[in-house]
Amino acid sequence: MKEFKVTPIRNGTVIDHIQVGMALKVLRIVGVKEDVNSTVSVLMHVPSKRVGWKDIVKIEDRELDPKELDKIALISPNATINIIRDYNVAEKFVVEVPNSVKGIMRCSNPGCITNKNEPVETEFVVESKKPASLRCIYCDRVTTDIAENVV
Amino acid sequence: MSGSFQGMDVVSIRDFSREQIEHVLKIAERMVPIAKGEESSKMLEGKILGSLFYEPSTRTRLSFEAAMARLGGRTLGFDEPKGSSVAKGETLADTIRMVDAYSDAIVLRHPQEGAARLAAHFANNPVLNAGDGAGQHPTQTMLDLFTIKKAKKKIEGNHVVVLGDLKYGRTVHSLSEALAKFGAELTFVAPPTLQMPKEHLKHIEAMGTKPKMSSSLEGAIKDADVLYVTRIQKERFPDPAEYQKVAGMFRIDLAMLKDVKRDMIIMHPLPRVTEIAPEVDATEHAMYFEQAFNGVPVRMALLSLVLGGSK
Numbered sequence: 001m002k003e004f005k006v007t008p009i010r011n012g013t014v015i016d017h018i019q020v021g022m023a024l025k026v027l028r029i030v031g032v033k034e035d036v037n038s039t040v041s042v043l044m045h046v047p048s049k050r051v052g053w054k055d056i057v058k059i060e061d062r063e064l065d066p067k068e069l070d071k072i073a074l075i076s077p078n079a080t081i082n083i084i085r086d087y088n089v090a091e092k093f094v095v096e097v098p099n100s101v102k103g104i105m106r107c108s109n110p111g112c113i114t115n116k117n118e119p120v121e122t123e124f125v126v127e128s129k130k131p132a133s134l135r136c137i138y139c140d141r142v143t144t145d146i147a148e149n150v151v
Numbered sequence: 152m153s154g155s156f157q158g159m160d161v162v163s164i165r166d167f168s169r170e171q172i173e174h175v176l177k178i179a180e181r182m183v184p185i186a187k188g189e190e191s192s193k194m195l196e197g198k199i200l201g202s203l204f205y206e207p208s209t210r211t212r213l214s215f216e217a218a219m220a221r222l223g224g225r226t227l228g229f230d231e232p233k234g235s236s237v238a239k240g241e242t243l244a245d246t247i248r249m250v251d252a253y254s255d256a257i258v259l260r261h262p263q264e265g266a267a268r269l270a271a272h273f274a275n276n277p278v279l280n281a282g283d284g285a286g287q288h289p290t291q292t293m294l295d296l297f298t299i300k301k302a303k304k305k306i307e308g309n310h311v312v313v314l315g316d317l318k319y320g321r322t323v324h325s326l327s328e329a330l331a332k333f334g335a336e337l338t339f340v341a342p343p344t345l346q347m348p349k350e351h352l353k354h355i356e357a358m359g360t361k362p363k364m365s366s367s368l369e370g371a372i373k374d375a376d377v378l379y380v381t382r383i384q385k386e387r388f389p390d391p392a393e394y395q396k397v398a399g400m401f402r403i404d405l406a407m408l409k410d411v412k413r414d415m416i417i418m419h420p421l422p423r424v425t426e427i428a429p430e431v432d433a434t435e436h437a438m439y440f441e442q443a444f445n446g447v448p449v450r451m452a453l454l455s456l457v458l459g460g461s462k
Binding site for chain 1: 243244262264266283286350
């Protein structure tokens with residue numbers, strides 16, 4: 001008999017093929033805190049035929065907005081999103097790294113003007129997608145440690 | 152090229168094509184007699200430059216003021232934020248919006264990197280970057296290029312040896328990229344801990360130039376056409392003895408110049424401390440005071456272009 005470590009969900013989102021080790025960052029991105037009303041399941045270090053090891057996050061009764069998808073794409077560019085409606089996969093797609101990134105990351109340069117309380121959104125040009133490397137349009141600093149700087 | 156500069160911001164040398172830089176240098180050449188006071192001009196009469204210096208600066212600030220005055224314009228602003236609304240905690244964005252309303256262009260020096268790009272975002276009028284932290288200082292780069300072109304007739308093909316603190320020195324980062332854009336040959340001479348950062352090397356190599364790296368000056372300067380010297384800052388060294396050793400190795404004096412090309416020029420963004428001995432000032436190699444003067448015609452050219460006085 002097949003053993004389910006986590007049961008299927010009725011409605012919500014399954015984020016699959018998350019780069020191993022990134023599940024907790026994904027939780028932070030989608031804003032899972034104590035006050036959520038539905039179940040969130042996290043699987044870490046799951047065997048995967050495609051990539052060896054992966055993480056999975058299942059969020060019940062919740063679909064992600066485009067900004068959240070962009071953030072997930074930046075820290076885990078191969079993640080797949082499964083939108084579940086009434087136990088069926090209603091939509092399935094691989095996240096897509098955007099060409100420019102606005103307001104969802106802080107600049108890794110502590111001397112950058114965008115880290116100084118100015119009324120401006122950060123903005124980056126995506127110089128490479130896999131692995132992601134982003135150049136701040138203000139100070140020109142290139143950030144590769146995306147997970148540390150996603151807000 | 153006609154009209155393409157009016158209203159343009161001067162934030163980073165990377166925003167300029169080689170043709171655009173050449174155009175600025177051509178206009179700067181025409182400005183020299185006015186900059187020297189031999190001719191007078193009312194090209195920017197009635198125009199006001201807002202001059203915001205959040206950090207001390209002598210040459211850059213005074214040469215911008217001189218440039219504006221020589222073209223018949225006026226300057227208002229501050230040379231330190233103390234006593235201005237900035238000291239009360241006003242954001243840069245708000246200060247820029249205010250000064251933008253009082254003036255026709257803004258020149259900004261600020262300790263934070265990216266400050267000029269942010270100012271350009273909030274200002275309707277052109278913003279000229281006079282140095283933002285360890286970031287860009289494009290008008291310095293243009294006056295350096297102007298100095299090389301004037302002395303050597305062309306920029307491409309010259310062997311430029313860049314010496315000193317290449318890690319933190321902002322002038323050498325943008326200058327090296329611009330020189331690579333013009334096809335100059337580059338050698339970087341610095342103590343290993345202060346060599347050119349990889350990120351800048353990547354940009355330079357992307358333009359088709361493969362710079363040489365060295366930690367010894369003597370070998371590198373023999374066939375140099377231009378020696379660009381920068382200050383090595385004491386505070387970068389935890390051990391004062393180590394600083395003394397490095398500073399001594401990279402000091403330019405008459406003995407060091409024994410075997411160099413006769414027409415090699417020595418440049419320095421100034422201020423210098425001990426890296427060029429005063430005895431060098433009297434030689435034909437010394438170009439740094441002329442370089443400092445060149446800040447005026449080059450800034451006149453940029454101001455006249457962005458304010459629509461020149462085409």
